[in-house]
Amino acid sequence: MEFRIDRSSGLPAYLQLVRQVREGLRLGWLSPGDRLPTVRDVVASSGVNANTVLKAYRELEMTGLVEARQGSGTFVKAGLGTADPEVMGRLRTRLAEWVREAREAGLDDEDIDALVRSVLSNDGEGVAVR
Amino acid sequence: MTTVVEPVEAAATAVRAQALGKRYKDKWALRDCTFELPAGRVAALVGANGAGKTTLMTVLAGLLRPDEGAAGVAGRVAFVSQEKPVYRHFTVAEMLRMGARLNTVWDQDRAGRWLERFEIPLDRPCGRLSGGQQAQVAFAVAIGSRPDVLMLDEPLANLDPLARREVTAELLGEVAETGMTVLLSTHVVAELGGVADHLLLLAHGRLLAGGDLDELLARHVVYTGPRSDVPPALGKVVEARHRGGQSTFLVELPEGRPRPVVAGQWAERPVTLEDYVLAQLAATRKGLKG
Incomplete structure (x- = not known):
């Protein structure tokens, strides 16, 4: 690589x-x-x-x-374990609902992105994802 | 006032400066300069024009006597000055022969490989080489002397972007292979990420900051948000900018505390080396410091 x-x-x-x-x-x-x-x-x-x-x-x-x-x-040594497919599916469904709600509130992709980033960066990691 | 140039005993330190000072007539070009550079590091010496970078390197290389303090370097030093000096009437091969004669340790293969890598013709007089090629000859002679500490004053100046990248990569390859310590001064701060792992920042002859680059940058953060006189979290403001309804702060976070969480309208982003250096230099110019 x-x-x-x-x-x-x-x-x-x-x-x-x-x-x-x-x-x-x-x-x-x-x-x-x-x-x-x-x-x-x-x-x-x-x-x-x-x-x-x-x-x-x-x-x-x-x-x-x-x-x-x-x-x-x-x-x-180890793979990066992705979560249980069932859990992933549940998370995805909830996220899709959340995104729909955000769109109804008038947020565009960029707004959503910024919001997700600000939540992620306040979640302890403190590093913005580019 | 005592002036001593002494060998460094501790194997882990490659370069040491203790309250180093150098004066030209009654103007101090360097003052109170104290730092230790661990062996095996690639250190960037950064600062505005006239900050004392060349003076510091010249003193450390033992070519200039300090007026105050002490400097020590562990092992053999090679220093390539900004002018990348070569003898115009010597061919490249003759420059290498001179290197072999003048140095107690000489690695002809290493010097030759460098020149080959950059396609420098061995039989041509140095005076007929381009500026960039002359620089490569000066680098090859320095590399050939197998230094423990290699000091380069503005090695990347006058090189095109591709050559800059190639010289940097070759240099880092030599470091990986030999474990030598490198101290290089440069203005091309934006290209230092991942290249240098140590920073020495000079302003007006004084050392503003020094240390491990990652640690230094991790202690700083940029906040952007609605206009405000103070940043959204505690810390020392290195730089504050206000434009219209927006304020931007570069903040040094207090040591030994968890990273603060800012919410609401404030956004934070990590500090790049360029952000950090520019903010520090701007702050000294405005006289906010020292």
Whole structure:
């Protein structure tokens, strides 16, 4: 995989790397057993500092998503468990109802987006999703 | 007033400055400059023109004697000044031979690889190379000397955007391979994200801020909302802007407290390095600080 860094994002570069691995897992183009690129590969391909890559890999290791195997690299350990399909379905239905209500109140997509973001950013993570 | 340039003992610190000061006639170009740069870091030295960046690097490199305080660097230093000096009548190959003669440690392969990477002809006199190519020769000689600490004054100036990106990537590759420490001064702040992991911010000869970049930025936040004299959360206001009915604050959050939650009409966003540096520089210009 190739990482990309958005230098105008306020999100620290190491968190951008973490997010891209999680995204890869969620979207299915990374799966357990896959090897992440070596630190040197990432440095050469994405122009990020080795310390930044190490920090990202450490963070992923701490959350249990990857493991470092002595001498052979960093491997994906676990998938990102998506929720129970039944739960997902319920959440989706409720969200659809909520969106309908928002539209009836005159909100457009951008308003809804802003509202969701402000709720998300006040939910402890404190980082806006771009 | 004592002036000592001493070796740094602790292996974990690559560069140390202790109350460093340098005066030109009766004007202080650098004053009270104290910091420690851990080994293996890539530090960006940032500040307005005339802030003292070149003076600081020249003193740290041991080329200029400080008038106050002490500076120490662990191991061997290579310094490439802003002019990227090369001898006009030397060919590129001769520049490398000179590097080999003048340095106690020399890695010809490493220097050669750098030049090859940037397609610099070895048999051409440096005077007939472009400015960008001359810079590459100066970098190659510095890299070839296998420094423990590499100091680069405005390495990216006069390079086109592609070359800037390539030089940065190659440099970071060298850092990953050798574990050397890099201190580079630059105005191209917007391109530093993920490149530098340490910041030294100079203004009027004094160090405004310094430390781990991620930690520094994580302690700051931008709030935008309805016009107000104060930000929606406690903290030190670094910059406040008011336009029409809107106010924007860049705030340094108090340490050791949970991140405040702002609600209602206020929106918050994380601070980029560029936001931070511009706000700090603007604040010093308005005389809000020191």
